[in-house]
Amino acid sequence: MPSAFRIAPDVRYRVIDDEAVVVRQREGDVLVFNQVAARVIQLVGEGLSPQQIGDCAVDEFDAPEAMIREDVETFLDELESLNVVERLAPAGQDS
């Protein structure tokens, strides 16, 4: 099962008109993400697992399920590479 994520501690965000405005405080810059990524960020912020985020996205967006789940995974990887989210160590493992 994929690792869970959380919003990076220095990151602040708001969803405005379906887009996510993300401030990376450490870098001192602002990133803007589209509607699907905005929803992914929101759901990470609510503490949902990647599986649960995929389930929500499938319910909420009108596209083939496989494509949505793949998009969610891609977005999570991208958000991690941008230090917007960070991967949590599996239970029982040191972070």
Next chain:
Amino acid sequence: MSTFPEITARAWNEGRLLDAVLELTHRCNFDCFFCYNDRVLRTWPLTSDEYSDLMEQLADMAVLNLTLTGGEPLVHPDFFAIGARARDLGFVIRLKSNGHLLRGDVARRLKDEVAPYQIDLSVHGATAEVHDRQTQQPGSFDQLLKNIDEMNRLELRMKLNCTLTAWNEEEVEEIFNLADRLGLLLNFNATVSPKDNGDTAPMSLAPTPEGISRLSRALAQRREEAQRREKEESPLKDGKGQGPDVIRHCGAGASSVTIDQWGNVMPCVQWRRVVGNVREKPIAEIWSTSSGLEEVRALTVEAKKVVPHFDGPADVTIFCPGIADLLTGDALAFYPGLPSQEATSSSDDGAVDH
């Protein structure tokens, strides 16, 4: 997908609240002669619980930037509780402070518990003699420099704010040099405002025309240098670039709001027209129904049209309708001075500034 400047411009044009300023207290550990705060307590200030409730409402409205200011916000007895709540609610927090208390445990707690994006520090001169004369606190300049050094080690982002006065106008270049040595951005404000209660005593410290010209020259030189550097350096980062045209002169009451310690809602720190009180109505309701805010929004649209036609040093003037209102009773009237110009004194250009 939008860029951040496009989102900011839409907020200005459509009246979407993005920035809130909370004046936590008008009390201060300094006694600056030119301070505009009226320190008379009129009623019971907002409690920590009321601030928590207000900030929840602001977060629900998707407000991104929250400025905690004063007076000196750190002398508020519940500062850390309020700041920590703001952090938990996901605001990008800016603190405006004189910096005197920002050392040791206070600085560490600020980083750990509030985690601000930036601390705006007030500096009043390039020397202890000039700075301390304004604060009326001997040793405050040296303490500020020590505290900046300590906060640098804590990796807290800082910026300097300086109000140009008759007392410091001969040190303009030295103040820029000080900011450069410290590696901090510097913002000059060239308008000394009356007090909130209309008392014009602080204006006796207003800079002279020569002082304003001196600042203008220094700013022009630094802008040229910054533009040259910008051309030489990397292309725009994400979130930057030009936004679409805005219909307003400024975001006062359209994308930003100020709330004082008694819950009074005003369009801006400078535009102290009370348009509601958060003890009487939720901020969202004030934002969407206040006739006072509607009037302010109409004035900022009008200001956008009239300001370019002012006689006077328009090339160096950033007009503030709030100051115009305060000084002349007419938010669209020209007034002398150079209200605010920002100069870049380091390569960091503060991405959430706007």
